[in-house]
Amino acid sequence: MVFYTPVYEHKGNTLSADSGYIYEDEIKRQFFEAFGNVVITQPSGTVIYSDYLHYDAAAQHALLTGNVKMVDKGSTLTTNHLTYNMRSKVGTYTGGGRIISQGDTITSKNAYYFELTSDAYFRHKVVVRSQNVKVYTDTMRYNSQSKMTYFFGPTNIKPVSSQKGNNENLYTERGTYNTGTGIANFNKNNLYTEGSKFLKGDSLHYERAKGVGEAFRNVVFVDTTDKFYAFGGQGLYTQSEESIRMTDKPYIITVVKDDSSTSESDSTAAVAEPKVPEKEKTKKASEKKVKEVNVDTKEDKDNELPKVRTVRDSSAREAKVDSVYMTADTLFSRMILVKDYKPLALNLSRDGGKMEVDEDIDYGDENNELSDSTLAIAKDTLQTDIKNTVKSIVEKEIASSKPPIKKDTVKTTVPAKSKAVPGAPNRIGDRQHIGNTLKADSVLRQKAVVPIANQADTLINNALRIAQRPDSVISKTDSIPKAQSDTAKTRIVRAYYNVRLFKSDLQAVADSVYYGMQDSMFRFMGRPMIWSQGSQISADTIFMQIVNQQMDNALLKDNAFMVNAVLDSVKFNQLKGRKITAFFKNNSIDQLFVDGNAENLVFSVNDETKIISDMFHDRGGRIKVKMENKKLIDYKTIHKVDQKVYPFKLVTQENEILPGFIWRPQDRPTSKEDLLNRKRELPKAVDAKAGENTDEKQKATESKESIEEAPKKEELKKEVNKNQEEESKTELREEK
Template identity: 20%
Template sequence: MSRCTFAMLFAILLCGSQNAIAQKKILVNNADSLNYDEALYGKDVQVLIGNVEFEHQTALMYCDTAYRFVGSNKFNAKGNIHIIQNDTLHLYGNTLYYDGNTGIAQVRDKVRLVNKDVVLTTDYLDYDRVNNFAYYFNFGKIVNKENTLTSKKGYYYPDADQTHFKDSVVATNPKYIIYSDTLIYNTVTKVANIHGPTHIVGDSNTIYAEAGYYDMMHDVALLKQNAYVQGEQLLKGDTIYYNRASGYGEIFNGMELHDTTNNVIIKGDYGFYNEISKDALATLNAQLLQIYNEDTLFLHADTLQAVPLENGEDKLIKAYRKVQYFRPDMQGRCDSMVFDSRDTTNTFYYDPIMWSMGNQLSADVIRMYTKDEVLDKIDLIDRSFIISEEDTGRYNQIKGKEMVGYVRNNELYRIDVDGNAQSVYFPKDKKNILGVNRAESSNMTIYLKKRQVDQIVMRVSPTGNMNPLFLIADEKLRLDGFYWLEAFRPKTKEDIFIWEELPLFERGEDRSEYDLDETY
């Protein structure tokens, strides 16, 4: 057995420091006592006790007790561990395993790393001094001013001011909580980059994305991959730029805005939505879906706009230019449309044409009413015209200034015509046409059964007669303003995106002067 005094130890170290190789060796700057007992501790093992200080390159390391392995350039330490790296990074713990060859410090039990305004705590941390990064693998927490982030695994890179969190990531802020699989966080910019399924839960909404970033300093986000913002309404998109303070979301590709209150979905390849003001706009392949009990109405226009009303609950949805829509029992087209959630009406403007219940309906303005999500009534305002094909080349017709059509069980059962009422229809005896009936009066009511005229009641100056077909010239079989436009009817929901201009016929209105905002 051999022993060395503490003074002898420092003399040896001082001589060794003259050698360039010794710069890679761990230096002992201080200890209250040093023991060297080969039989008790093993060969080349030194035991340092009390106020122990090591120095290795740019790091100072302090502890209560240390076992130094001279030959392997390593030491194990316990009690009040404190590592200072470059005078800026401080690392604390209860146990330390340090390898001078690799520069890796393994710190265990109540570990705390402090760098600038970043505090990292865990029970298991490995710190690579050479590459200046720390790694924890059994849960860790980083506190960066008002942001607290935890995860099962994590890397901290002081030089880059960056932390990589992996597995069960939770980031807490006074305004929201982030739950993620993988998150990369910059401790200076406070930007969290999203790399995997991530939920951001706040008081008023929940945000989801699988890629992108969230700027925790400015409360703005770029959300990608299955991204959505769920508040009072659900906003989806391939890419969403979102500002929490203003409530503004700008969407690029795959926009979907779900209004569950009014059973409406707005789609487009570009648009925006403000969750505070409730304003919304969609364009580029814009589409409106109105969901009813059994069917959905699919509507396309160049631009869709949602405008909130003063009561804060209802809204107008405006469709601008080249509007076409499809529902199995109803199709149509016009230039512009307004949906009013207060009374669930759809109003169609400028050359509106509707095909429904075997009829073609047209007027200057068409207004459709629903009741309990079922079509209830249709108003035709100014130059109203209803046509149905009775036989090849023969058409039942009703014309007037204004009309109201009443619907029951998805069938027109009554039509009131107000002003300049005219009708042409072909009564039948079972399968055979008996002749043609042409009638006129100021006002008229038509009752229908199974889509056939059953009775006509004429009021004020009625005229009319029924004649065999061979006595009526072909031009008398059609009322003025007759246009059969079946070729322009959308046959499927895909057809609403195919727009064809109508034949040139005078509607008495200049499209260039038409403004939906002034109209409604």
């Protein structure tokens, strides 16, 4: 029998429609079918609307079709096909639908809604639209009370077009995001991008309100615009400052050109060794030129540094490149306005310029510091979670249910007037609205681009290739246009505490380093020391400038000292002054100027016998060295010149070492691995806390330690001295 405007009650639930009828199957199970303006009202307050209803009374299972709308607390579900179990309070749609909750709109092809826990699981072409972001994924869980989303596959989170920073994106394959607070926590294949900047880590924490992203373990940061990239165990990115702070064994890599004639260019020449006539004992002159001599750039094979490879594509293979690694306890880099950058006014000149500079140098520092391959895994995880949730809900429902109701508890009443459902919508207008939204959602899902698996690795690798491509790096002359706009920005880099640098032909240590991309200037401060081939370089402050990806000039300011070992560290060639200025060509020394109490101490070695014959000591106001193809072609000493030659028998411990001498080969980084796993050890006589305040007393202590730290070489020294004494006696006899 067909009933018109019937109202049915079953276990506290009220079902009504324009028309309907009840029937039983062969095993006496009762069913109710309703047509037109179907309304289901539950004791919990949940209301469901549809055009058609098929209800299984025994299973309390409802099948609703046609403009279905379910309202539960603050959530509204709309679809064209919904199955709903009134016992477990679980609803499912498989033909497309949407859920709106507290400002969040979620659409997907399939979904499972759990009324008791306010959880919803979404599958296939899932799109979330909130006030601030849009989410694209294939598998997701959402809680309408906490506004928390859970991701189980490749996911992209993008800001809406009206939001600031709409060129950013969050990618993950497993994690959570709260649409209310904007806080994300990812733990699988995670990547944060903002324009040309990329931040990747095994774990990623992001707070949208603060604009802060923090990555942990295997962290990589890349800026393709500035060709800057860094690695570390922990990285903190601040969006407002465009800054990155890396800790836990951090290091940055800079790709530079290597156009030198040899595979390992001598970036810093050894101490100049002018030839002196054998019989000349003492000579003073205002200028002195010497014959061309070869500069020894050979090393023992045991001391050779391993080649460092960088990731680069085939387009850059033809260019000779080298990589510079730099590490410290903390690496910090940020973007600043070009007008706020303070370039150094070193006023270096390749003709030497003034002999002495009394003005202080400005350091230039600032005032303060989802694919099909992953869907199967996600599907299994989702189904397991759903089964566990349903099982828990059913068990709770059975445990708390009342005694069984008799078979005839399905009441059929035909009132004179149909009961009006409170808050019932205008079904004609509402039906049209639901249809329009479902069509719009269908188009949205078709256009939605769900990310594929391993997209994070693909993007970060592409970014690294761009950053490491030397032919795409802008030269210094091009990077500083004549008219800078007020909004133009440049990058600065700060490294502090235990700074160590490694290049195949150059290594360095310091307490802190400051680098500005605007003028490509490195500032090494706090007991800096540089090694190149067999030379060791030290000063209170060291400046190095890169032009067109090549070494261009360097300034050693205050207490400048260069040391070169002779005969396996038996003796040391030494060059010192108040400052040393060096100019490079093809990464090799072109000119060298030593100013302010300049001194040069050189031991002459017989190439055949490998025996030291004499020692040359040169002093003056300035020493000038000219190199070409790694050969000395000009050597001059000017202003108050004092030059002496000592036969080896007259060389003593007092005159073989210049004041301020330091020899610390143990501090030299030997490889990329050594760079990260070992730090410079301060001398025992120096307090670590006062490491930056090195006075003359400390330097004298270091000199003493550096001389005494090689007891194993004493026997070799004695043997060499004995041979040289015999040779000196022979020379005296010949002279007589």
